[in-house]
Amino acid sequence: MKRLRLIPDETNFDFFKHAKFTFGASCVAVVLALAVWFTMGLNYGIDFRGGTTLRTQSETAVDVAAYRAAMEPLGLGDISISEVFDPTSDDSKHVAMVRIQAQEGEEAATPEMIAAVEGALKTVAPNIIFTSVESVGPKVSGELIQTAFLAVGASLAAILIYIWLRFEWQFSVGAVAALFHDVILTIGIFSALQIRFDLPVIAAILTIIGYSINDTVVIFDRLRENLRKYKKRPLRDVMNISVNETLSRTLMTSGTTLLALIALLVLGGDVIRGFVFAITWGVVVGTYSSVYVAKNVVLFLGVKRDWTKKDNNTGQYANIDA
Amino acid sequence: MLQIDLWKRVLIILTCAAGLYLALPNAFYGPVEQHNDAIKAMDVAGATPELEAQAALWPDFLPEQLVNLGLDLRGGAHLLAEVNVAEVYANRMEAAWPEVRDVLRSITPVRRVDAPEGELRVRINDAAKLAEALEATRTLARPVQTITGAGQNDIVVSGAEDIISVVLSDAEKLATDERTMQQSLEIIRRRIDEVGTREPTIQRQGSDRILIQVPGIGSAAELKAIIGTTAQLTFNPVVNRGADENASPGLGNSLLPDAESAGVFYIIETAPVVTGEQLVDAQPSFDQNGRPAVSFRFDTTGARKFGTYTAENIGAPFAIVLDNEVISAPTIQSAIPGGSGIITGNFSVEESTNLAVLLRAGALPAGLTFVEERTIGPELGQDSIDAGKIATTVAFIAVLFFMWASYGLFGFFANIALVVNVCMIFGLLSLIGATLTLPGIAGIVLTVGMAVDANVLIFERIREELKTAKGPARAISLGYERALSAILDANITTFIIAVILFVLGSGPVRGFAVTLGIGIITSVFTAYFVTRLMVVFWFERARPKTITV
Numbered sequence: 001m002k003r004l005r006l007i008p009d010e011t012n013f014d015f016f017k018h019a020k021f022t023f024g025a026s027c028v029a030v031v032l033a034l035a036v037w038f039t040m041g042l043n044y045g046i047d048f049r050g051g052t053t054l055r056t057q058s059e060t061a062v063d064v065a066a067y068r069a070a071m072e073p074l075g076l077g078d079i080s081i082s083e084v085f086d087p088t089s090d091d092s093k094h095v096a097m098v099r100i101q102a103q104e105g106e107e108a109a110t111p112e113m114i115a116a117v118e119g120a121l122k123t124v125a126p127n128i129i130f131t132s133v134e135s136v137g138p139k140v141s142g143e144l145i146q147t148a149f150l151a152v153g154a155s156l157a158a159i160l161i162y163i164w165l166r167f168e169w170q171f172s173v174g175a176v177a178a179l180f181h182d183v184i185l186t187i188g189i190f191s192a193l194q195i196r197f198d199l200p201v202i203a204a205i206l207t208i209i210g211y212s213i214n215d216t217v218v219i220f221d222r223l224r225e226n227l228r229k230y231k232k233r234p235l236r237d238v239m240n241i242s243v244n245e246t247l248s249r250t251l252m253t254s255g256t257t258l259l260a261l262i263a264l265l266v267l268g269g270d271v272i273r274g275f276v277f278a279i280t281w282g283v284v285v286g287t288y289s290s291v292y293v294a295k296n297v298v299l300f301l302g303v304k305r306d307w308t309k310k311d312n313n314t315g316q317y318a319n320i321d322a
Numbered sequence: 323m324l325q326i327d328l329w330k331r332v333l334i335i336l337t338c339a340a341g342l343y344l345a346l347p348n349a350f351y352g353p354v355e356q357h358n359d360a361i362k363a364m365d366v367a368g369a370t371p372e373l374e375a376q377a378a379l380w381p382d383f384l385p386e387q388l389v390n391l392g393l394d395l396r397g398g399a400h401l402l403a404e405v406n407v408a409e410v411y412a413n414r415m416e417a418a419w420p421e422v423r424d425v426l427r428s429i430t431p432v433r434r435v436d437a438p439e440g441e442l443r444v445r446i447n448d449a450a451k452l453a454e455a456l457e458a459t460r461t462l463a464r465p466v467q468t469i470t471g472a473g474q475n476d477i478v479v480s481g482a483e484d485i486i487s488v489v490l491s492d493a494e495k496l497a498t499d500e501r502t503m504q505q506s507l508e509i510i511r512r513r514i515d516e517v518g519t520r521e522p523t524i525q526r527q528g529s530d531r532i533l534i535q536v537p538g539i540g541s542a543a544e545l546k547a548i549i550g551t552t553a554q555l556t557f558n559p560v561v562n563r564g565a566d567e568n569a570s571p572g573l574g575n576s577l578l579p580d581a582e583s584a585g586v587f588y589i590i591e592t593a594p595v596v597t598g599e600q601l602v603d604a605q606p607s608f609d610q611n612g613r614p615a616v617s618f619r620f621d622t623t624g625a626r627k628f629g630t631y632t633a634e635n636i637g638a639p640f641a642i643v644l645d646n647e648v649i650s651a652p653t654i655q656s657a658i659p660g661g662s663g664i665i666t667g668n669f670s671v672e673e674s675t676n677l678a679v680l681l682r683a684g685a686l687p688a689g690l691t692f693v694e695e696r697t698i699g700p701e702l703g704q705d706s707i708d709a710g711k712i713a714t715t716v717a718f719i720a721v722l723f724f725m726w727a728s729y730g731l732f733g734f735f736a737n738i739a740l741v742v743n744v745c746m747i748f749g750l751l752s753l754i755g756a757t758l759t760l761p762g763i764a765g766i767v768l769t770v771g772m773a774v775d776a777n778v779l780i781f782e783r784i785r786e787e788l789k790t791a792k793g794p795a796r797a798i799s800l801g802y803e804r805a806l807s808a809i810l811d812a813n814i815t816t817f818i819i820a821v822i823l824f825v826l827g828s829g830p831v832r833g834f835a836v837t838l839g840i841g842i843i844t845s846v847f848t849a850y851f852v853t854r855l856m857v858v859f860w861f862e863r864a865r866p867k868t869i870t871v
Contacts, residue, residue, distance in 0.1 A: 003870070004727035009785070055702065107404075108692040111543035131702035133541065137693040140402065151826040158818045166811055200761050203823060203831045207768065207838070210819035214772070214812040218779065221808040249775075249782045256724055256778075257771030260717035264767050267716060269709030271394070271702070272760050279768065 006251045011244045015291060016236055016299070022292045030181055033188020040191050045198030048145045050102035050138035052109040055084075055095065056121060058128040062096040070120040076113070077101045086270045095131075095270070107137030148202040152183065155209050163213075167220055168304060174297035175216045178289040182212045185285050186278055200275040208282025211257070215250060215290035220298075222246050227303065235303060239295055254287045326858050334851050338742050341844070344749030347388050353379040358386055387752045390521065391537075392759035392833050395707050397700030398537035399545045402693050405506045405530050407499045409688040411440035411490050414498065417602045417621045418442055418462070418477070418488060420661065425458045426486075435485070442488040449484035456481045459488065466493045499530065505687045507532060510549055527828075531693070542695040549690065556594035557628070560639040560651055563588050578641070580648050588648045590641045595631045600624025606674045609664055614674035616665045625661020633657035710763040717767050718744075725774055729781050732871050735856045736777035739848040743773050746844040747837065756840075759833030769841030775812070776849035779805040784871045794869040795861065802854055809846065817842050 046053050056062075062083045071079055078101040086095070098121070103113065114133055121128055136144075156176055163172035183205055190197050223242040230238050261280045268276055326334075347354040360376035380386060393400055419434060419442055426432045430448040432455075437443035446455050456479055463475035476494035480487050490498065507526060514522045514536060523535040539545055561575050564587055571577040571589045580586035604618040620628055631640075632654050641651045642665070652665050722740065725733040747766060751758060784801030788794070820842060823835035 003730060004724070057701070108402075108695045111546060114543060129699070129701070130697075131699040132697060134696040135542075135694065139404075140693045147826050151822055154826070155819050155822050158822065159815055162815060162818060199827075199831055200834075203761060203827060203834050206819050206823050207834075210816035210838075211772070213815045213819075214775070217811045217815060218808045221811055225804075245786065246782075249778050252728065252778045252782070253772070253775040256721045256774050257768070259720040259724060260767050260771035263717035263720060264713040264764060267709060267713040268764070268767075269706055269713075271706055272764055275761060276764060279764070 005248075006255060007248055009248070011247055013240070013244060013247070015240055015243050015295070019296055019299075023296045026181055026289070026293050029188075030184050033184045033191070036188050037184075037191045040194070042187070042191050042197040043194045045196045046099065046134060046136045046141065047198040048141050048148070050136050050141040052100045052102075052114070052133070052135040054098045054100075054114075054117060054121075054130050055132040056098060056125075056128050057093055057095050057131050058125040059092050060094065060125050060127070062094045063124065064096070066124045067096065067098065067121060070124045071098075071117060074113075074116055074120060076103065076117070084270050102136075102138045102141075107139060109133075109135035144199060148199070151202060152205060152209075155206055156180070159209070159213050163217070163220075167224060170298050170301040170303050171220050173301060174294040175213060175220070177297045178216055178286075178294035179209050179212055181289045181293050182208050182282055182285050186282055189281055190278070195274050195277065198274070200272065201278050204275050204278035204282065207279050208286055211279075211283055212286030212289060215253070215287055216294045218249065219243060219246050219290055219295065223298075235299060239299060243291055243295065250287060250291070254283060257283050326855060331855060334855050337847070338746070338852060341742065341746030341749040344385055344387070344753050345745040347380070347385055348748045348752060350380065351388060354386055354388055356380075358388070385752070387755065389748060389751045390755060390757040391703075391707075392757045392762065392830060393535055393537060393696070393698050393703075394760045394830055395703045395710075395758065396537045397698050397703035398535065399539045399542040400694075400696040400698075401534045401542055401545055401549070402527070402695070403510075403532045403534065403549070403690040404693050405502060405532060405687075406689045406691060407502045407530050408440065410498055410502050411495065413602065413621065413687075414490060415440060415442040415488065417619065417661075420622055420625065421462055422459055422486075422488060425462060426455055429455050429458055432486075437487070440489065444486050444488075446484050446486060452481050452484065452486070455486055459486060466491070466497050502687045503530065503532075506690070509686050510534060514545075514549070532690075538700070540697075542697045546692060546695075556598065556643045557596045558590040558592070558594045558641045558643055559631075559635070560641045561589040561591060563639070563651070578643060578648050580651075588641055588651060590643065590648070594643075595640065596620060596624045596628050600627075606671070607664065614671045616674050617662065618665065619662040622661070625659075628661065628663070629657065629659040632663070633659070706760050710760065714763065714767055714770075717770055721770055721774060725777070729777075729871055731860070732777075732781050732784075732853075732857070735853045735860075736774055736781070736849070738856065739777065739852045740770065740773055742852055743841075743844050743848040744770065746848065747841050750840050750844065751837065756836045757833050758837070759830040761830045761834035762837040765834045765837035765841060769838065769845055772816075773841065773845035773849055776805075776809045776846060777853055779808055780850070780853070781871050788869070788871065794866060798857060798861070798869075802850070806850070809850065813842050813846050 064081045064083060067081050068079065080099045082097050084095040084097055098117070100109075100113075100117065103109070106113075114135075118130055156179055159179065160172050160176045163175045186205055186208060187197075189195075190201065219242060222245055223239060226238050226242050226245075227235075230241070258280065261276060261283065265273065265276045265280055356376045357378075357380035360373040360379075364370075364373050364377065422442065422444060423432060423434075426444065426446065430446045430451045432444045432446050435443045435445050446452065459479045460475075463477050463479070466474045466476050474491055474493040476491060476497075478489050478491045503526060507524060510532060511522075511524050514524065514534070521537060523533065525533045527533045534545065534549065536545055561572070562569075565585050567577070567579070567585075567587055569577055569587065569589065575589050576592045578588050578590060580588065600620050600623060602619045602621050604616055607615055607617040609615040619625075636654050636656060639651045639653045641648045643649070650665065718740075722737045725736050725740075727733070729736065744766065747769065750756075780801050783805040784797050787797035787800045787804075790797075792800070817839060820835050820839035824832055824839065827835055
């Protein structure tokens with residue numbers, strides 16, 4: 001039977017041939033992402049900045065200007081209205097998201113304010129329904145953003161320690177460098193495209209960390225094995241062998257994961273689209289970074305090659321029992 | 323070589339079977355849910371033919387635990403309320419004033435003066451008697467009843483010139499906060515139970531917050547209205563006691579049912595003597611004869627009213643009414659002037675404890691500030707479920723086809739393992755009563771994509787081992803062995819992430835962490851052990867000379 005092959009059985013790519021270019025490109029991308037993040041900022045959802053969102057659904061088309069005009073007299077401060085497009089929904093459903101800033105002196109929205117907004121919008125679209133109303137007070141949103149950063153930081157630290165225990169410290173630095181790359185690029189794309197950045201996106205970033213480290217670990221595991229096997233060959237060659245040997249697996253796994261994610265991205269509805277988009281993007285970036293970032297860092301730092309001999313820097317008293 | 327012990331084979335098969343068995347009810351979600359609801363309803367209200375028919379929709383001998391659907395899938399309301407615990411300190415000081423006044427009165431005349439909230443300040447007329455006054459005030463202190471606060475008193479009394487100041491001690495504040503939170507949880511739970519919705523979640527979060535999630539409720543505003551209502555606890559004079567539910571109570575009176583025994587009704591005066599808002603505390607205790615009783619304490623106004631009323635009505639019954647039901651109608655045995663008293667009756671220890679809880683639960687001890695609220699309409703939830711189902715099915719079929727096209731027979735084994743894996747995820751989610759959220763569905767889809775990773779690792783490894791030509795059995799065996807370290811490392815790191823997500827996340831994110839974590843465990847099991855068992859079964863029968871993976 002003819003089997004599906006994404007790549008030939010035997011590959012012999014030199015992944016370091018363009019190391020300067022690929023690593024340089026990664027660095028530029030990270031700097032760019034940071035620049036975009038600091039200049040454009042993130043389009044924080046109410047989870048992180050407080051406020052109220054209403055999801056509306058009506059049979060008539062969404063008229064953003066009319067919605068805005070209807071809500072103007074309520075004096076609620078900053079209001080943003082955006083229409084939500086979904087390829088799977090039919091013509092009878094026109095969905096919009098209305099976001100209202102956190103009100104002075106209030107924690108969560110008062111029932112009166114929500115009733116006023118609903119009443120105002122009903123004058124524009126009589127058959128409008130409100131499929132979800134969410135409100136987060138400034139106090140909670142402040143805590144949520146703190147927890148989010150804490151979660152990302154804790155994940156990176158935990159992985160740094162785990163890889164360090166299981167491999168060498170050079171590997172753990174390489175792995176975490178690759179993860180930073182993935183996280184920064186994900187934040188960068190959310191900032192550049194101004195996609196709503198809320199709590200599930202943080203969960204997605206952590207998932208990306210999990211996925212990307214998965215990929216990196218598989219290559220490292222093979223590298224460790226090959227380092228014992230090919231003791232005399234230069235590190236660069238052993239790395240190339242390892243990546244080539246695991247390449248088929250790397251592409252297969254990314255392929256199946258992407259297949260599943262793209263199905264979810266297209267068909268899973270708009271509520272989790274941001275979340276799924278982040279993971280999909282992360283899988284692509286994560287696969288790239290495992291091959292091109294993590295490895296480059298390890299090559300740059302060098303690895304202790306021979307486990308039978310003592311380390312050179314252990315000093316003359318290393319084998320004297322205390 | 324390529325062998326698995328018999329007991330291991332049996333264990334693997336049994337584990338799979340258990341997973342499938344536990345997952346089974348979820349395939350028939352509607353009927354099983356009706357069955358469960360009917361059983362619950364029959365427990366409360368007795369059987370009706372209608373309920374019997376609903377209960378019969380699902381046989382009793384099969385498992386009936388379902389995966390809970392999160393609010394984002396079922397629709398409902400979510401509220402995060404902050405309890406203003408500090409309000410209670412002020413109430414306590416308010417209630418302490420008459421006691422302090424009474425003990426000091428015999429020493430020197432006193433006057434209450436303005437003080438910050440949560441502090442009681444009194445001016446004594448004769449500044450020379452400060453030391454004596456302080457000592458007298460300190461006799462009011464009681465030891466704090468917690469483990470951490472052991473050896474400390476509940477109030478701190480200090481004095482300067484002619485001013486005596488009383489505040490709660492830090493240990494007592496902690497203990498009070500704890501009590502306040504317990505009471506708030508209890509009263510909120512009681513209130514929501516009264517609305518009769520299915521499976522509300524009422525959880526404490528952090529030191530002073532309460533998370534309330536009620537599926538199926540129309541809006542968070544509606545939920546706020548229920549929780550925000552003041553408790554209907556009153557102490558009313560009893561006019562008559564009877565069994566006629568149609569009796570005419572007469573002007574100014576009301577007819578109320580007994581909470582405990584059906585068919586017993588009380589006619590009470592509608593105007594209460596005191597209300598639950600004037601109750602400061604209630605604790606289970608014992609009377610002089612050692613019978614279980616409940617001791618209670620009113621605030622100043624409540625104490626005065628209650629004292630006057632009890633003095634005038636010794637021997638008459640009065641009713642303790644909660645939410646328009648008479649929870650108890652004890653007889654007044656003596657005048658109760660000090661604002662604290664004891665309720666005796668035909669109580670067991672358990673009943674007196676319950677009554678104390680009820681009395682405390684009557685009114686929310688402190689105000690609530692709502693800091694977060696979310697309402698998800700049932701339409702949106704249903705849309706999400708539908709979209710999730712389609713996406714999961716498509717993702718599943720795509721991955722199954724991809725694996726089969728890439729690895730042939732071995733891919734087919736991996737596919738069976740994948741199906742078992744998803745069933746086991748649902749089985750385990752049902753078993754631990756976890757909640758499935760929309761990100762949770764994404765977690766399952768992601769697991770489907772990633773679960774094959776372990777099999778890809780193994781199959782790629784077998785391919786490599788085949789090149790060194792040690793025979794198929796050896797290659798398969800080595801493939802499984804040598805891929806294991808990569809599989810473990812890769813999954814442990816992902817599992818660490820799932821744990822961090824679970825600890826730091828909340829709501830839907832936590833649901834995602836649970837499915838991700840469970841998915842990792844089941845996928846390693848199915849991808850490694852289950853496929854291996856299938857390969858071994860196949861190999862023992864077919865005995866192939868060469869294999870292609």
